[in-house]
Amino acid sequence: MVIFTCSAQHAAVNSGQYDFYGWMPNAPSTMQEPPPTHKGRANEASFLFTLPDVQTTVNIIATVWLLSMEAADARHLHEFVEEHFTEDFPNHKVKVFQRELKRLSKEIQKRNRGLELPYNFLDPKLVESSIAI
Template structure:
């Protein structure tokens, strides 16, 4: 229940925001530098230095760092990833037939945390 709430449910409710906020200047929540304080003092270079890097989040089920050495958790992670992959394939197949595809609950589109 907790995993679904912070991943799948959150994605279903919030991923529509991506349509507007995928262009980072529309609503950056993470800045690498302080925003400008004086009008006319920014340049394209300072803007790009301030905005976050592309790909700072990872899809659900992705473990950028290996956190477990034991076989049991590794098997569980592999099983979870396989189930997510299967669900993603089903959703992709179903969406091909839809006039307006619904991809907000596609595991490939859900982040590993509630960060947007």
């Protein structure tokens, strides 16, 4: 559970932030007016007046861009640089885990070939092995 939470789950919610929030109307960081209370009364002008100002938008998009960037020293889930185990059984389990991650990565890449907009955020080759901010 710890490995999943600090790798795949984090990648699922973090890696695509800029893709989603980079277009501010998808999720405005602030609203300058309360939401409409009656259906049919909102129009384009009231919608635009409700959105945050340019400086706020720039600050939020820059923050989301920074949070979505991969760290320069990133280590991915399938990479095991340090050897923490000397016994055969845990080393075998690490190798089995790595093989399964490679298989999943190939499956994800194969599935994505047919998609207009591929979903790569959970490809084990791209998922960081920890949370790095």
